[in-house]
Amino acid sequence: MKIAVLGAGNMGISFSKSFLKYELIKPQNLHLITRNQQKKAKILDEFPGSQISSFGEIKELDADLIIVAVKPQDFSFVAENLPFKISENSLVLSIMAGISIEKIQKALHHQFVVRSMPNSPTLLGMGITGYTAAEGISFNQLIQIERLLNSTGRSVYLQDENLLDGVTALSGSGPAYFYYIIDAMIKAGVEMGIEENLSKLFVKQTMLGAYHLINNSDKSLEELIKDVASKGGTTEAALKTFDENALKETLKKGILSAENRAKELNG
Incomplete structure (x- = not known):
């Protein structure tokens, strides 16, 4: 499985470290993408075997899963200026607060979106994440997502997406x-x-x-x-x-x- 993390901030990096720690992904199959060119060297030190890119360097993205970990306030700008096209076969996992599946689908022109809300104890593998998914995502894909999320603590699937704003307020904050x-x-x-x-x-x-x-x-x-x-x-x-x-x-x-x-x- 190849994973790309769009937005290599605290949460994106903590997720990446958990995936590697539990050997859910090989370092060479992890691609961290930062909007801050100056952060590249520091991220390279932390992930020596992985691909690190700045936002403007990518023309094509080869990933089975794209984790969107930018600030919710920045999402519209990032989506409008995305320098690559998302493959139809890719799955998108959002860890942004507040941004609905429908909005992500429209902004990225992509149907297969899982929306989640983790919290900061994921940094220690002691977080909890609520998540829900768009229609058309298979049970096997959800199991794979849950396995990844559980590496950062615990995860809970929610049938009703509207509850995720409450989860954001309760456990995210x-x-x-x-x-x-x-x-x-x-x-x-x-x-x-x-x-x-x-x-x-x-x-x-x-x-x-x-x-x-x-x-x-x-x-x-x-x-x-x-x-x-x-x-x-x-x-x-x-x-x-x-x-x-x-x-x-x-x-x-x-x-x-x-x-x-x-x-x-x-x-």
Whole structure:
């Protein structure tokens, strides 16, 4: 299988590394295409056995799968200025937020499109990707795509493409929400007189431990909260303040704003 990655940014590179790590593709069958000529040397160092090209250098592209990994805001420009024709036999996999299958099909004049939404933990092989496909793509092709996506973590097939904007808001943007909350906790620790590195250690280990408790417990989130929040105790005082300031509602509104922005990107 020959794979071309159009847009060798963080996500395109992390996908490529995962494919190579799990030997799903040979280095010589990987072609990374960057719009930034100055990045070529650095990418060559990371992928010594693969083909690295800048956008304007390609006249023909020999690939079974083309991964479109450019920023969604740049997609229309890239599609209009594509210097090569996509083969009818190629499959296109988009990892762009917000851009619908129909828009990709029209812009690239190509029918066979799979749309997916990964998140940044794919960099560690711990991501999750929601994906859906255009009509006409075979079951075997979808299995092949899922195998590639699973090399970056986990993947979930969605029958309804409309759900992908919600996935974008929930898991695509999701890591930033956790970083935001963790940052607030660390800063609270510093304000209480705990040295910053020590505050980070307490918060990060607490987050890690809480994740494993959620993953290994049959209890609901409400029950797990009650296990920590004893009547009249310190946790109850914090949760009361969160509720008084509508923290949960604010977080939900933020996530819905992210979904709305994903829909706008397709406009």
